[in-house]
Amino acid sequence: MLDSINVGMSGLLGFSRGLRVIGNNTANMNTPGYKSATLQFTDLFYANQANGTEGRTQLGQGLGTAGTTLDFRAADLRQSGNEFDLGIDGGGFFVLRDEQGRTRYTRAGQFDFDQEGRFINRIDGSQVMGLDAGGNLVAISIAGMRAIGGQATRxxxxxxxxxxxxxxxxxxxxxxxxxxxxxxxxxxxxxxxxxxxxxxxxxxxxxxxxxxxxxxxxxxxxxxxxxxxxxxxxxxxxxxxxxxxxxxxxxxxxxxxxxxxxxxxxxxxDGSPPGQLTKVTFDSQGTLVATYSNNRTARGARLALARFDTTDAVEDLGSNQFGEANGIAWKLGYAGDGVFGSVKAGVLEVSNVDLSREFSELVVMQRGYQASSQVVSTANEMLQELFQMKGGK
The missing domain is CATH 2.60.98.20 (Flagellar hook protein FlgE)
Structure with missing residues (x-):
């Protein structure tokens, strides 16, 4: 009977963890760039018991959890009202570098320029990275681009x-x-x-x-x-x-x-006087485009995008950021090239949480928890009956 109680308790623990995952998904339904998670269930090892002439019987030890998997499907892009917010229409992740020099990846393009002209992530101040012609990561900045000289008429x-x-x-x-x-x-x-x-x-x-x-x-x-x-x-x-x-x-x-x-x-x-910076934006290929008061434009660094080949290379770091795992490097490239999607300015990717699915899973978790609690209650009642029989003798 005690084994049955332990089995029931494993179910209560597993379904409570599942409920927590569902609760976390639901709580982040409006978090930009959030990727929903699913808890993986597995049965525990079996114990073999002799059963007379009928051979051996395998009895399970209950429910186990094998971690969560993330759903990396792209979500919808919605207008944000901030011209420096960026979204990726297709595959890829933006590349960030924090103050400790660690590289991070995100789909939540909540970006802006700071007072020094650096293009940063508004959430934690990490720098948004670009990619130079040699394939090296470089910081994106408008420092040195706030004014442009005149151009002689030809x-x-x-x-x-x-x-x-x-x-x-x-x-x-x-x-x-x-x-x-x-x-x-x-x-x-x-x-x-x-x-x-x-x-x-x-x-x-x-x-x-x-x-x-x-x-x-x-x-x-x-x-x-x-x-x-x-x-x-x-x-x-x-x-x-x-x-x-x-x-x-x-x-x-x-x-x-x-x-x-x-x-x-x-x-x-085709000439022009000196001009002051009036507008900064990014085109569909992730290139910084500066517009000046003399109607001239200048192109700056190009955003770096990253991708992974296997989920074994992904570590969820929170704050809608991911890192490299198991020593597996991510691949870098440019927006619009190969498997990488195009960049859209003034939009944010919303969460890919599907509430219909989450509520359906919520019912399953609730019923599973109720059934497991019933197993514990029944095993407990049978133990009480056993104790009463011993006391009656």
Whole structure:
């Protein structure tokens, strides 16, 4: 009878552990990146007892637990309202490194930049890691990226109609930038030389009243010829180094009769003044993209993603973080490459806890616990009957 009580007690202990696992899953139903666990049950060893002429009988010793297994299935991605929160659409884990230099892995991308510009995990301050071209883990940071220098203008594009009947036309407000980002206003003067060559114009690039350069432009059937649709000038701003300027008239520039009215004007140029950082985000491949006040962008480090080949390589460390186990290294890569999923900004992966399944398991655990307690009660009653029989003699 005592063996029966022990068997029943093993059931009570096992099902109470199962209830605890279910309770932990349910409590973390809203924890970002949480992976649900399942308790594994196993029967205990059997004892052989002689049974006369009928041979030997194997009697079990009750219920045992063999640890928990984690469900690593990806969960839904939901908007978080924080532009630096990241989610992985597909396989992979973000890579973290704590203050002790230990590497950790997580699906919960609750990230932000600290005052020093480091990209960190908001939960524990560990650094989010990237991967350089050599396959080495590097910290992701915007330190040194808060400002960007100016960019010298190389190409200036024009569109519009240069009236074929006007003797002279000047296009002003041609703003360009030098290598230091300084702004300069130039002008382009067109002088009609069609009396000698039909459709021809003398073109002068002017810096104030100083002539930077002179060339010839020819229109045929109202369109500039391919040979005279682009002009390169060497421009030397005051106190700055020389730079090449290309004036581009090759697209949407015409010369038709329109009296004294010309609509020819500069529409774009590729230079820029210095700029300050205005926005930071990550693209689908996990690359940091910085946007500046001068509309330029710069690309920084690329996020590292990790994966494992077997669950034997995974140790659950809590706080939605995992580590390497049994000396089995995880594999590193980039978002969007091979088996790794793409990165999405402004979202978080929710818990993959399935409440319907948890409640169903809860009923099973409850019934199992009730049945085990009934075994203990029945064995106890039978022992009492035995004691009463001995007392009656």
């Amino acid at each position: 190409n200036v594009r024009f569109t519009g109609n240069l009236s074929a009947t006007t003797p002279e036309q000047t296009v002003g407000s041609v703003k360009v930038y030098d290598a230091m980002g300084g702004e300069h206003t130039l002008s382009v003067k067109f002088t009609n030389t069609g009396t000698t060559t039909p459709g021809s114009w003398k073109v002068q690039l002017l810096d104030g009243s100083s002539v930077v350069g002179t060339t010839q432009m020819v229109f045929v059937d109202g369109r500039p010829t391919a040979a005279t649709s682009k002009f390169a000038f060497t421009y030397t701003p005051a106190g700055r180094e020389s730079q090449e300027l290309t004036l581009d008239f090759s697209s949407d520039v015409t010369s038709f009769a329109s009296g004294s009215l010309s609509t020819l004007a500069m529409t774009s140029q």
